[in-house]
Amino acid sequence: MRVDSRAGRLERKNEKVAAPKKGRRTSAQSRPGRSLVLILIAIVALTGGMFLSGHTTPRLGIDLAGGTSITLKAKSEPGQENAVNQTNMNTAVGIIERRVNGLGVSEAEVQTQGNDNIIVNIPRGTNEKQAREQVGTTAQLYFRPVIATEVSAGEATASPSPSASGSASPSADKDKATSSDSSATPSSSATPSASATSQGRAVTDALKADSTASPSASASPSGSASAAASASPAATGTPDPSSDLQQQYAALDCTDPEQRAKAGDGVKPSESTVACGTNSQGQWQKYILGPAEVEGTDVDDASAVFDTQSAAGWKVTMEFTDAGAKKFADITGKLAQNQSPQNQFAIVLDGEVVSDPYVSQALTGGSAEISGSFNQESAESLANVLSYGALPLSFEEQSVTTVTAALGGEQLQAGLIAGAIGLALVIIYLVVYYRGLSLIAIFSLLVSAALTYTIMALLGPTIGFALNLPAVCGAIVAIGITADSFIVYFERIRDEIREGRTLRPAVERAWPRARRTILVSDFVSFLAAAVLFIVTVGKVQGFAFTLGLTTLLDVVVVFLFTKPLMTILARSKFFSSGHSWSGLDPKRLGAKPPLRRTRRVSAPVEPKEA
Amino acid sequence: MSRLGTLGARLHRGEVGYDFVGKRKIWYGVSLLITVAAILGLTVKGLNMGIEFQGGAVFTTPKTSVSASQAEEKAEEAAGHDAIVQELGTGGLRIMISGVDTAKSDEIKAELAKDLGVKSDDINADLVGPSWGEQIANKAWTGLGIFMVLVVIYLAMAFEWRMAVAALVALIHDITITVGIYALVGFEVTPGTVIGLLTILGYSLYDTVVVFDSLKESSKDITKQTRWTYSEIANRSINATLVRSINTTVVALLPVAGLLFIGGGVLGAGMLNDISLSLFVGLAAGAYSSIFIATPLVAELKEREPQMKALKKRVLAKRAAAAQGEAAEATAPGGAPEPRDAEPEDTAHAVVGPRTQPVSRGRGRGRPSGKRR
Numbered sequence: 001m002r003v004d005s006r007a008g009r010l011e012r013k014n015e016k017v018a019a020p021k022k023g024r025r026t027s028a029q030s031r032p033g034r035s036l037v038l039i040l041i042a043i044v045a046l047t048g049g050m051f052l053s054g055h056t057t058p059r060l061g062i063d064l065a066g067g068t069s070i071t072l073k074a075k076s077e078p079g080q081e082n083a084v085n086q087t088n089m090n091t092a093v094g095i096i097e098r099r100v101n102g103l104g105v106s107e108a109e110v111q112t113q114g115n116d117n118i119i120v121n122i123p124r125g126t127n128e129k130q131a132r133e134q135v136g137t138t139a140q141l142y143f144r145p146v147i148a149t150e151v152s153a154g155e156a157t158a159s160p161s162p163s164a165s166g167s168a169s170p171s172a173d174k175d176k177a178t179s180s181d182s183s184a185t186p187s188s189s190a191t192p193s194a195s196a197t198s199q200g201r202a203v204t205d206a207l208k209a210d211s212t213a214s215p216s217a218s219a220s221p222s223g224s225a226s227a228a229a230s231a232s233p234a235a236t237g238t239p240d241p242s243s244d245l246q247q248q249y250a251a252l253d254c255t256d257p258e259q260r261a262k263a264g265d266g267v268k269p270s271e272s273t274v275a276c277g278t279n280s281q282g283q284w285q286k287y288i289l290g291p292a293e294v295e296g297t298d299v300d301d302a303s304a305v306f307d308t309q310s311a312a313g314w315k316v317t318m319e320f321t322d323a324g325a326k327k328f329a330d331i332t333g334k335l336a337q338n339q340s341p342q343n344q345f346a347i348v349l350d351g352e353v354v355s356d357p358y359v360s361q362a363l364t365g366g367s368a369e370i371s372g373s374f375n376q377e378s379a380e381s382l383a384n385v386l387s388y389g390a391l392p393l394s395f396e397e398q399s400v401t402t403v404t405a406a407l408g409g410e411q412l413q414a415g416l417i418a419g420a421i422g423l424a425l426v427i428i429y430l431v432v433y434y435r436g437l438s439l440i441a442i443f444s445l446l447v448s449a450a451l452t453y454t455i456m457a458l459l460g461p462t463i464g465f466a467l468n469l470p471a472v473c474g475a476i477v478a479i480g481i482t483a484d485s486f487i488v489y490f491e492r493i494r495d496e497i498r499e500g501r502t503l504r505p506a507v508e509r510a511w512p513r514a515r516r517t518i519l520v521s522d523f524v525s526f527l528a529a530a531v532l533f534i535v536t537v538g539k540v541q542g543f544a545f546t547l548g549l550t551t552l553l554d555v556v557v558v559f560l561f562t563k564p565l566m567t568i569l570a571r572s573k574f575f576s577s578g579h580s581w582s583g584l585d586p587k588r589l590g591a592k593p594p595l596r597r598t599r600r601v602s603a604p605v606e607p608k609e610a
Numbered sequence: 611m612s613r614l615g616t617l618g619a620r621l622h623r624g625e626v627g628y629d630f631v632g633k634r635k636i637w638y639g640v641s642l643l644i645t646v647a648a649i650l651g652l653t654v655k656g657l658n659m660g661i662e663f664q665g666g667a668v669f670t671t672p673k674t675s676v677s678a679s680q681a682e683e684k685a686e687e688a689a690g691h692d693a694i695v696q697e698l699g700t701g702g703l704r705i706m707i708s709g710v711d712t713a714k715s716d717e718i719k720a721e722l723a724k725d726l727g728v729k730s731d732d733i734n735a736d737l738v739g740p741s742w743g744e745q746i747a748n749k750a751w752t753g754l755g756i757f758m759v760l761v762v763i764y765l766a767m768a769f770e771w772r773m774a775v776a777a778l779v780a781l782i783h784d785i786t787i788t789v790g791i792y793a794l795v796g797f798e799v800t801p802g803t804v805i806g807l808l809t810i811l812g813y814s815l816y817d818t819v820v821v822f823d824s825l826k827e828s829s830k831d832i833t834k835q836t837r838w839t840y841s842e843i844a845n846r847s848i849n850a851t852l853v854r855s856i857n858t859t860v861v862a863l864l865p866v867a868g869l870l871f872i873g874g875g876v877l878g879a880g881m882l883n884d885i886s887l888s889l890f891v892g893l894a895a896g897a898y899s900s901i902f903i904a905t906p907l908v909a910e911l912k913e914r915e916p917q918m919k920a921l922k923k924r925v926l927a928k929r930a931a932a933a934q935g936e937a938a939e940a941t942a943p944g945g946a947p948e949p950r951d952a953e954p955e956d957t958a959h960a961v962v963g964p965r966t967q968p969v970s971r972g973r974g975r976g977r978p979s980g981k982r983r
Contacts, residue, residue: 066696093739097746113668113739114738128940225746243954275723315751402699403696403704414873418868418872419871421868421872426861429860469885470805476867476869477809477813480813480863481813483819484862487861516860517823520768520823521820522816524815528812531813532758534750537745537746538742538746540746540753540808543808544753
């Protein structure tokens, strides 16, 4: 007890010395229990989350767990036979790589095979269907003004446009509905009004206006439809769609998959074209579209958003580049002055109209959105595909097959056995050298391991994080870097004891200095991780992610676990009395007893070395 | 342990120590020798790039009874390169071999057909491109460049430009040695190797920064005293953190050594070898260079500063005076007691503060650093 009270007094004295000089807060030191509880809660929460999500092991990379291999074959399109060349193939590999491995952590591999094939290897546990959608989509995106549109029924092929007027009234309604999400309830007037209250976004505002107008529009369906067909060229001032195009349009039957696939094939972006798309009732709609005004390359970034306000479900929002935003404002400004349906623009993806919103004013916000019958998966896929741009070629899936691990189980097993032996050696070394202190080091390593493991397991389903063999090795090296933080701290404490301090002041005095060393050196590691993560792609990016994660965890563990635990244990008799197995025995550390007596003398000198 | 602990204490007080800075020429020489050997190895033998970087041939076989690992052996025999074998869902095998051109691929195909007991026509051979393409490589180089610039700026601000330069030299030293030894051993360079090199890059800097942090701390008020020159302070600081350096290196190297010697050597795991070799060499080089290269280099650069030159003169002059005054009690720099201990014998040669002033004023006529105080 006497020892304790004296230690407390010394501690206070030291705080007084240290605090004014460095302005350091001592609050963290006074409540070590709180941070311990905090980190324990974090571990419990992460572990609970891991079991709840049902992913109790980290996903393994293709080298360790195998996966699926998709072979894609480039289609040579008529008139562009030379398009399938080395350059375009390499570009396609780059884009597909980014699509399936956007963060660099999913361990997917993409490479060319032969002259016109691309192999995509995806580790086991990836959402295969989504991946196949993503790699196969060309993602040629165009914003084209609508010149004419109507529901494409089977009989429409036979009859010229005037006869289509009968069916035009539903079409007009459905156009509006396409973008205004009321897919389930086609005729209900309640749905449009529901959407009307919702988004602040310009496009949807425009849609809202149309939706509300739609009930009255039913009076003049045939008029608008015929006007669309006949009057469009004059009204919009767009280059005359040749009679050729009119014929194509008349003949087009979008319910026929073959015709649908061919519609608009080989048309340059600068030409008018015909295209198909589904409306919200699931009916096929056909279009004559003007030249592309905005292209996929004008899209800077796209993301999938769940619209909570209007119950519109999933949609994809796009941010334009500066140039793209200007073009988009121009075209919407022009379109807004037109009559329906020429105030619509169609968002055409790979030749199919995915959305055809109305415009009532120029949209200058620099963003647009595609709504429709998306679910989360399809919205995310589309957003992802749009973000990384269009493939220079279109591909068809040639084969999909499972592949086993390239390295086989024995490699991972050998690695784990070797790693375990190595770890055991580390623990033995720590125990022999640091004795009682090694308990703290080992617990800290365990906490660090638990955090790393649970976070990696949870990152598997969330961002597709997968561990490959190099990453496993990296994690083993991370043990060394994490342990270094403890070693730096322990050595500081022992140095303080060597100068004759008792344990508790030594623990507190050593901390600010050890903390600075830990922060400075971890900052360098984190800088490396951040720069590499931002700049690079693929596996290097994945490495950077892992490095950044382990570095952050190192800091978290040292601050919230090692230091508080040390403070608490310093109060125990075993450590503070300098038991010979505590690793802090002043005699064994070679502290000189006379120094204790001269503490007063040395105290004024302290600031110099702090 | 007790002896180790006492050694730690004596290192801490500077009673014992190795003269890292003074004997730097030897270690520079050693490093130069290894580096030259590494560069020679690199230029003569070159790096053996894996299929991920240079592409190669892929053979798809029909259903076969041969296991993947057997097929791997056969394929490596036939081609003389590392092979990657995967089983396909169809029961067949996909065998990828690096550095193979069309002519060679036909040869290998025939041989594989014989070994695996299938018809040569049934094996589908094709050339594959690199999965680690130019784009990934280029962006990686850009990233490294940006990082180097930023880290030098950061170190120059947090410490000083001399330390930034020394850290960079140590980093290049470590990477060169690792790559060189990799070339000499002749292992195939895989993405795992590159990841290993990047890990080393991070570790090398990390370790150097820890050592520099202690150096910065101990040399903080260096001009206020006249007992030690900068080189001596640097040397003491290395010795004081030596225990930490050794412990950290041991803790970091033990698991990697386990991977390399037990995992790779005894259990014979292929890719583990690639990674753990680069890690092992790199970690060892990183720890070595922080102590033997980086810090002496800082000391050398620092001693060229006029302020430090003046300090050195003062220190030497004072030592000469002390030796004259009390020849018997003259203390060697390495064996001198702690400056802050303020023990009786110490008072003779003033440690810090006012007591040094008369001495330096008496001798320091017209010295720049004298004015700056």
